Amino acid sequence: xxxxxxxxxxxxxxxxxxxxxxxxxxxxxxxxxxxxxxxxxxxxxxxxxxxxxxxxxxxxxxxxxxxxxxxxxxxxxxxxxxxxxxxxxxxxxxxxxxxxxxxxxxxxxxxxxxxxxxxxxxxxxxxxxxxxxxxxxxxxxxxxxxxxxxxxxxxxxxxxxxxxxxxxxxxxxxxxxxxxxxxxxxxxxxxxxxxxxxxxxxxxxxxxxxxxxxxxxxxxxxxxxxxxxxxxxxxxxxxxxxxxxxxxxxxxxxxxxxxxxxxxxxxxxxxxxxxxxxxxxxxxxxxxxxxxxxxxxxxxxxxxxx
Numbered sequence: 001x002x003x004x005x006x007x008x009x010x011x012x013x014x015x016x017x018x019x020x021x022x023x024x025x026x027x028x029x030x031x032x033x034x035x036x037x038x039x040x041x042x043x044x045x046x047x048x049x050x051x052x053x054x055x056x057x058x059x060x061x062x063x064x065x066x067x068x069x070x071x072x073x074x075x076x077x078x079x080x081x082x083x084x085x086x087x088x089x090x091x092x093x094x095x096x097x098x099x100x101x102x103x104x105x106x107x108x109x110x111x112x113x114x115x116x117x118x119x120x121x122x123x124x125x126x127x128x129x130x131x132x133x134x135x136x137x138x139x140x141x142x143x144x145x146x147x148x149x150x151x152x153x154x155x156x157x158x159x160x161x162x163x164x165x166x167x168x169x170x171x172x173x174x175x176x177x178x179x180x181x182x183x184x185x186x187x188x189x190x191x192x193x194x195x196x197x198x199x200x201x202x203x204x205x206x207x208x209x210x211x212x213x214x215x216x217x218x219x220x221x222x223x224x225x226x227x228x229x230x231x232x233x234x235x236x237x238x239x240x241x242x243x244x245x246x247x248x249x250x251x252x253x254x255x256x257x258x259x260x261x262x263x264x265x266x267x268x269x270x271x272x273x274x275x276x277x278x279x280x281x282x283x284x285x286x287x288x289x290x291x292x293x294x295x296x297x298x299x300x301x302x303x304x305x306x
Contacts, residue, residue, distance in 0.1 A: 030059055034069070041072070046080035067097045071106060075291060078113055087113045104135045105291075108143055112289060115150055123150045141171040142289050148180065149287045153278070157187040176285030183281055190273050193266040199259050208262025212269060221258045228254055 037052030053073045057066055074089035090113065093106035111126040127147045131140065148163035161184035167177035193212055202208030206222035209215070228251035235244035281287055 030056055033059075037072070041076060044079070046076040050076045050080075067093060067099070067102055071097075071102060071109070074106070074109060078109065078116075083113045083117050100134075101136070101139075104130060104133060104139055108139060108146070108289075109291070111143075111146060115146065115288070118153075120150050120154045123147075124154075137168055138171070141166075141168045141173060145173045145177055146289045148177065149289075152180070152184070152187075152281070152287065155274075157184045160184055173289070180281060180285050183284075187277065190277055191269075192273065193269045195263045195266040195270075198262040198266040202259040202262040205255065205258050208259065209265065212262065212265045214265060217261070221254075221261070225251065225254050225258060 033052050034056045037049045037056065040046075040049035040052060050073050053069050053076070056063075057069055060066065063069075070089055071093055074086045074093070077083070077086035077089065087110055090106045090110035094103050094110060097103045097106060107126055107130045111123045111130070114120075114122040114126065124147070127143050127150070130143050131147075135143070144163050144166040148160045148167075151157075151160040151163060161181050164177040164181040164184070167173050171177075198208040198211055200208075201211050202221075205225035206218035206220075209218035209221060228247060232244055232247040232251050235241075235247055278287065
């Protein structure tokens with residue numbers, strides 16, 4: 001009987017000790033600060049989140065999770081539009097992070113920051129280097145998708161198609177990647193106007209704008225060039241050389257402006273066609289990647305696992 005009582009007492013003490021440890025962990029100010037930072041991040045309140053992440057790092061500089069928390073600060077800067085600040089953190093993590101997987105995710109995040117800055121050459125280099133590493137299937141598919149988006153933006157549509165096709169079939173980006181891959185076939189058939197041809201046609205005032213479909217501008221160009229041309233001719237015919245010189249100068253400006261307007265109009269037409277195509281692709285699939293949602297990354301911060 002006594003032995004049974006002592007066993008019950010010991011068991012009760014163990015339970016109390018475990019409960020006390022759990023309560024202390026649950027009530028830890030640092031843990032609360034970290035959870036609060038995650039909540040702020042989830043609400044897109046990135047700068048307040050950064051403050052809370054930094055508070056955790058200040059009081060826990062040697063924490064096993066400190067590198068992941070720094071990664072989260074970089075994400076907060078990235079989502080908040082402070083791209084240079086984000087790249088500074090990701091660069092440092094890619095070089096000095098204690099875990100290979102974190103270095104790899106930091107490289108991808110750094111590439112995304114460059115991508116959002118339209119610095120496509122740097123994106124290509126970083127992603128090519130990342131694909132040479134031994135990385136997870138999740139990370140590899142994200143890398144191929146971002147590489148496809150980057151090559152799409154630079155107009156290398158066939159390379160973009162190949163990159164999208166390498167996204168793993170079971171990955172969440174597989175469906176949009178397959179759709180984008182098919183759309184790359186249409187990219188070479190985008191409507192286009194030749195700036196050179198528009199300029200040559202504009203040697204006859206207004207004809208270059210007719211080629212662009214800008215009929216009202218074409219009529220205006222023909223009318224003003226004709227008017228100044230005739231006025232110049234008439235001034236010289238009447239031997240009013242001073243007036244003729246002034247009118248000839250004005251006609252030269254109108255004439256060269258008509259040619260320049262047609263050439264720039266063709267460039268603008270091509271740019272708008274490409275931007276409209278990009279808008280269609282972005283609305284249909286999204287020309288960017290996303291890192292794990294706040295709850296998933298919260299798992300990183302709370303458990304140290306990715």
